Amino acid sequence: MFSKRIETLRKVMAERGLDAVLLQGDVNRNYMSGFKGDESYSIITMDKAIFITDSRFTEQATQEVKDYEVREYQRPFEAFLDKIVKEFNIKKLGFEENVLTYELYNSYKEAVSCELIPLNGVIETLREIKCEKEIEIMRKAQNIADKGFEHILKFIKPGMTEREIGLELEFYMRKLGATGLSFPSIVASGVRSSLPHGMATEKVVENGDFLTLDFGVVYDGYCSDMTRTIVIGEPNEKMKEIYNVVLKAQEAALKAVKPGISCYDLDKIARDIITEAGYGEYFGHGLGHGVGRVVHELPMVNFRSKEILKPGMVITDEPGIYIPNFGGVRIEDIILVTEDGYEVFSKSPKELICLK
CATH class of the missing domain: 3.40.350.10 (Creatinase/prolidase N-terminal domain)
Incomplete structure (x- = not known):
């Protein structure tokens, strides 16, 4: 190799x-x-x-x-x-x-x-094009992250701090074989979920909060990356609306992943859906990025990139809506571009999860 x-x-x-x-x-x-x-x-x-x-x-x-x-x-x-x-x-x-x-x-x-x-x-x-050995390692890295998400859903309770949740998630994934985190985990609840990179704080998670979890691990030198946004308790109608818009955009972009599509066009698919729903000003970052030996690498999947997707690339699909003083939603999968389409490494559910 x-x-x-x-x-x-x-x-x-x-x-x-x-x-x-x-x-x-x-x-x-x-x-x-x-x-x-x-x-x-x-x-x-x-x-x-x-x-x-x-x-x-x-x-x-x-x-x-x-x-x-x-x-x-x-x-x-x-x-x-x-x-x-x-x-x-x-x-x-x-x-x-x-x-x-x-x-x-x-x-x-x-x-x-x-x-x-x-x-x-x-x-x-x-490094953009991964070989079969790299792909298999990255599947394992994402499997650890998926198991971490499954575990943390059982752990989270109202009254916990974001920091407690982040530490438990990291500890559990390390027990599964992770050698480290891909990046400091984003654990942002309530109005703080409008911060795309909101690191865990001593804020207490409460009923009625969005809780965004963006995290990944390093396994055998390669990274995983995923985001899920859940609700503590019952969501209100606006929360449901925002979540469904992001999910629609995320899945539309996912279905378009294939060799030959430009990163610009992939970003546009998700961005147009969010804009048409009236939330375009609240989606400020690109749709995604490459993942491999580091969590952010080529190709960049955004509105400035004309790079063309090729088989063997591993990218993320992570649109979001972030409304100051209200909250935010991001949903992210990590995806392999295959010869005729795509393979989603992240297996965690994407329907809105409400912890009661």
Whole structure:
């Protein structure tokens, strides 16, 4: 798997006239190598792959990284990098422009005797299409999240705080095998549910509240992501109306997922339904995003993106309505684009759940 990724990268390097690529961001480096640690580097030339780490990770790298020569370096890294550049006669070295700080870039530029060329998202683009192994891992990651939702529905009671609910959800999912959260869980109730990224607070959950739960886990290096909005007690008519509009928009977009549709058009399907219902001004974010080794990655599914969906992409479908001083609703599934349509990873029910 990793040797195939390296060969794919080399084709792009050849097209761009690069002699080598330096990867030091944890996500891209590990995606290309299989390493599970951090604070390491990899350099890929047209005929050599070198994994570079220090004494803390040398043994681990030797065990996990099979398609690279593992080398141990002594600080400063800049001096070691310059030796590699000279050893392999590297004239143009691609780097992750979204990883290197301005300070570090200047340090490399001063110490390394080659031209530094920004990669412009090369690895991120490669990561868009998931292989079968990645897809299976992501199914398992989402299965943990679905089981977490099933558990938390039995746990939630009026009088609990949002923080209590979030902690219980995290603890339960970790017991199921999650190594962490995809992002800090969003647990927002009552009027706070109008906050699209409302983190859990000490607010008490009360009867008559919307409760939005947006969460996911990391499992074997890959993320899951889902959102469900429920009601504590009985919803009023406006709550039912808003929920049903969001559900209609979410399901319409879902049914349109297939190879060849643009991210812009997919977003428009859901956005038009919400706008026609009179709530367009309350849907301010994009319909979704790619998911993989991080919870937000390419492609971006929004009204600015003309990218075309392809088989193997994993995206979210998560329209919402957020009304200040009233509350909000978001419903989110995580979806695989297949050869002829889609597969929904998230299995949790989407009809309005009222906890009494």
